Amino acid sequence: MQxxxxxxxxxxxxxxxxxxxxxxxxxxxRDEQTRLxxxxxxxxVIDLSHTEFMxxxxxxxxxxxxxxxxxxxxxxxxxKPTDPAAYRILTxxxxxxxxxxxxxxxxxxxxxK
Amino acid sequence: xxxxxxxxxPPGRGSLNEYAFHxxxxxxxxxxxxxxxxxxxxxxDGETYPKDDNPEGIAPVSIRQCWRFGAWNNVITIRAAVKxxxxxxxxxxxxxxxxxxxxxxxxxxxxxxxxxxxxxALTAVLLHNIMETVDLKKAGxxxxxxxxxxxxxxxxxxxxxxxxxxxxxxxxxxxVDILTEKYSAEHIILAxxxxxxxxxxxxxxxxxxxxxxxxxxxxGTYKKVDSLIxxxxxxxxxxxxxxxxxxxxxxxPNTPGYLEDVQQRYAHVNNVRYTGYVAEEDVPRIxxxxxxxxxxxxxTTGSSGVLHQAGSYGKAVALxxxxxxxxxxxxxxxxGEFFEPDDPQSMAESISKFIDDPAYRRTISAxxxxxxxxxxxxxxxxxxLLHFERILDQRQxxxxxxxxxxxxx
Numbered sequence: 461m462q463x464x465x466x467x468x469x470x471x472x473x474x475x476x477x478x479x480x481x482x483x484x485x486x487x488x489x490r491d492e493q494t495r496l497x498x499x500x501x502x503x504x505v506i507d508l509s510h511t512e513f514m515x516x517x518x519x520x521x522x523x524x525x526x527x528x529x530x531x532x533x534x535x536x537x538x539x540k541p542t543d544p545a546a547y548r549i550l551t552x553x554x555x556x557x558x559x560x561x562x563x564x565x566x567x568x569x570x571x572x573k
Numbered sequence: 574x575x576x577x578x579x580x581x582x583p584p585g586r587g588s589l590n591e592y593a594f595h596x597x598x599x600x601x602x603x604x605x606x607x608x609x610x611x612x613x614x615x616x617x618d619g620e621t622y623p624k625d626d627n628p629e630g631i632a633p634v635s636i637r638q639c640w641r642f643g644a645w646n647n648v649i650t651i652r653a654a655v656k657x658x659x660x661x662x663x664x665x666x667x668x669x670x671x672x673x674x675x676x677x678x679x680x681x682x683x684x685x686x687x688x689x690x691x692x693x694a695l696t697a698v699l700l701h702n703i704m705e706t707v708d709l710k711k712a713g714x715x716x717x718x719x720x721x722x723x724x725x726x727x728x729x730x731x732x733x734x735x736x737x738x739x740x741x742x743x744x745x746x747x748x749v750d751i752l753t754e755k756y757s758a759e760h761i762i763l764a765x766x767x768x769x770x771x772x773x774x775x776x777x778x779x780x781x782x783x784x785x786x787x788x789x790x791x792x793g794t795y796k797k798v799d800s801l802i803x804x805x806x807x808x809x810x811x812x813x814x815x816x817x818x819x820x821x822x823x824x825x826p827n828t829p830g831y832l833e834d835v836q837q838r839y840a841h842v843n844n845v846r847y848t849g850y851v852a853e854e855d856v857p858r859i860x861x862x863x864x865x866x867x868x869x870x871x872x873t874t875g876s877s878g879v880l881h882q883a884g885s886y887g888k889a890v891a892l893x894x895x896x897x898x899x900x901x902x903x904x905x906x907x908x909g910e911f912f913e914p915d916d917p918q919s920m921a922e923s924i925s926k927f928i929d930d931p932a933y934r935r936t937i938s939a940x941x942x943x944x945x946x947x948x949x950x951x952x953x954x955x956x957x958l959l960h961f962e963r964i965l966d967q968r969q970x971x972x973x974x975x976x977x978x979x980x981x982x
Contacts, residue, residue, distance in 0.1 A: 483906040483947030515906065516765045517947030520956075527955055552749050552763040558959050 470572050471500075474565070476507040481518030481546070489518070493525045502534025505568040508541040519549045526559060535560065537568040574961065575608045576600065577658055577694070579640075579651055579685065580666035582613045583853065584620055587642060587826055588791060589701060592878050593666050594853065595769040599954045601632040605962070611636045612654050640682075642826065643673045648681055652688045662961050663694045665738070668701040669728070674827040676724060683731040686738040695964050697740040697957070699764065704728030705751050706897055707872070732756065739964055742957070745901055762960060765905065766878060767950035768885040774942060775887040777935045780862050783815035783844065786924055787863035789851070789879050792820070792835075793828025795872040802839045803917035808924060809844065816928070821848045821859050860886035864934065865927045867891045870898070871914040880907060884945025889937040891923040906944035908937050 473496050481489065496504075506522060508514070526536045537560045541547045550556045562568035581587030583594050593611070601609055613622065615638045622636040639654040640647035655663055665686055672682025690696040704725060735741065736756055742764035743749055752761045779785075786805065790796050798820050805818040824831045836847060851859055860866070866883040870893050877898070883890050890909035892898060902909065910923035927934040 483944045486947050515904065515947075516763070517906070517944075520948050520952045523955055523959065524952055527959070548746075549763075552746050553956065554760075554762045554960065555956075558963055 470503060472503045472505055472569065472572055473501040474505045474507060476510065478510040478512075480513040481508075481511055481521075482513060482515040483517035486517045486521045489521050490524075493521065493528075497525075497528055497532070502529050502532035503572055504529055504534070504536045505539060505562075505565065506536060507539040507565060507568075508546055509539050509564075511541050511546040512543050514541065514546045514549045516549060516553070519553055519555060522559070523555065535571070537562055537571045539563070539565055539568050574605050574662060574958070574965075575610070575658075575660040576606060576662045576664060576961075577610045577612055577655060577660040578664045578666060579612045579689075581671070582611050582622065582636065584622070585614055585616055586791075586823060586850070587614060588668060588671065589666050591769075591853075592701075592766075595950055596666070596954065597634060599951045600957075601634055602951070603632075603954060603958060605958055606632045608632055608660075609634045610658055610660060612639050612651055614638065615641045640672070643675065643678055645678045645681060647672050647678070648685045648688055651685050652692065655689050655694055656692045659692075660694055661965065663689050663692075663696050664957070665689070665696070665698045666701075667698055667735075669704065669707065670827060676727070680727055680731050684734050687734045690737060690739065695740075695961060695968070696738045697742060697961065698735055698738045699742045699744075700735065700748070701744060703743065703748050703751060704732055705755065706748070736760075740960055745897060746904055747897065747900055762956075764953060764956050765948055766881050767948050767953035768881045768945040769878070769950055770885055771946075771949050771951060772885045774946075775861065775938075777887055777938045779864055783817040784864040784928060785817050785819050785862050786865050786867060786928075787819040787821060787859065788867045788869055789821045789859065789882070791822055791825040793825040793831030796825070796868075796870050797915075798832075798835055798869055799839075800915050800917045800920055801867055801869040802835070802842055802845060804920035804924065805845065806842055807917060807921040808928070809842075811921075811925070812928060814928075816844060818842075818845045819848060819859070819863065820845065821851050823850050856882070857886065860888060863888055865889050865891055865924050867920070867924060868893055868898070869920070870895065877901070881945055884941040887938045887942035889927045889934045890941065891920065891927070906940075906947065908940050908944075910937075 475492065504525060529536050539562050560571050562571065580593040581590040583590050597609055600606055609632055611634065613636050625634045627633040637654055639650045670679055673679040686696050686698050733756060736758050741761050743761060744764065744766045746763055749761050749763050752758050788798060788801055792798055809816055832847060860882060866888045884907060892902065892909045892911050893914040894911040895914060910926050912919040912923040
């Protein structure tokens with residue numbers, strides 16, 4: 461008899477964004493995204509539950525990540541913002557219909573199973 | 574994805590031509606786009622659209638002239654072109670006066686999205702202005718109040734027809750709110766204007782010579798330079814340093830002869846330069862040489878490409894205190910000095926703040942550059958593609974059944 465056990469480990473990079481994600485802060489997020497993508501990451505959870513505000517520049521950085529992640533065979537799941545000021549841009553742009561959305565981090569991880 | 578775009582396009586001079594030029598340039602770089610066909614308006618005799626050299630590695634772009642500004646039958650000729658080309662997606666780059674400066678042909682033209690949709694192509698509209706916020710008088714559609722009311726009612730009807738498109742993109746958050754609430758529409762999407770170019774950070778220093786105060790656009794309807802020239806007279810009388818007013822651009826298609834008239838009426842004002850049409854290659858120099866970019870608008874009809882250009886080139890801006898415009902500036906992170914529309918004294922005071930204080934000018938210039946850099950058009954184009962893909966995927970999973978083939982059991 462032979463027993464072969466194989467373990468699959470899925471790498472998921474979680475980026476938690478606190479405070480305001482806007483034109484004047486977005487470059488930090490972009491730099492981090494680039495660093496992670498260059499290191500082979502392609503599955504991401506973006507935790508927006510502590511994000512106070514997001515503008516279209518912030519949204520655009522997330523969209524850019526989504527495109528790059530999908531091109532690499534991965535996905536981006538957003539943990540919903542709890543602050544309406546951060547959620548508004550998602551509904552205005554209807555990207556809540558493009559991104560996979562999760563209520564909590566645990567639910568977000570489920571999307572990768 | 575094969576995409577047809579109904580739009581004006583350079584060297585055509587119609588409104589939104591520059592926007593279309595930059596949009597197409599970014600769109601063709603995207604790997605998911607296999608071909609772009611521009612469904613453009615006919616050019617005046619003797620002018621031709623340039624042939625695309627179809628560079629390797631990016632989507633080929635071709636131009637089919639299939640409509641004419643002012644014609645009544647544009648809706649038919651555009652639909653016929655779409656039916657013939659069978660693109661996956663048709664994007665219509667529209668404002669209310671895209672097809673004509675006359676009410677009836679302009680309105681009939683707005684039926685185009687609805688009829689194009691009947692060909693089966695995914696139909697998306699980029700709507701640069703909405704009837705609910707347009708000042709009809711200032712946009713050249715005013716006059717008799719009764720006729721203005723009828724125009725507005727007709728505008729509501731034609732807006733409903735435009736909303737028959739699969740997707741409707743608008744550039745200002747307020748427009749999403751208005752259309753969603755008033756028309757109970759669920760497919761209105763914010764797709765901000767975005768900065769045309771990814772430009773490296775400028776130095777914020779100015780060339781030698783007179784300080785240039787510049788305005789850029791198509792003038793005569795809600796963009797009028799009369800007050801600006803009067804403001805410039807005030808500035809020249811109060812400032813010792815040499816100044817130059819640069820009026821860069823042409824008449825609006827709705828107001829032919831406006832700038833010539835202005836030139837005659839204000840012939841006595843020195844140091845005013847009218848550039849005429851600014852070719853694409855000259856745009857960086859025109860903006861780069863300017864100390865301040867002024868927006869002499871008395872009404873707005875949507876987002877401003879010029880504001881994003883001013884930001885991209887790192888410029889201080891003097892802006893009218895108008896609702897939509899002020900909101901846009903706040904939403905997109907720009908800063909500037911505000912003036913009361915059509916008030917030369919107020920305009921002169923706003924411009925003075927930058928002329929008198931070079932450090933303040935540089936601070937605002939740098940701020941606007943960062944604001945513009947945050948949202949390049951190259952990324953905004955991805956927003957469109959992701960939504961197109963979403964709808965096309967939905968169609969694949971739930972294929973449309975032509976009306977004639979449905980039957981009840």
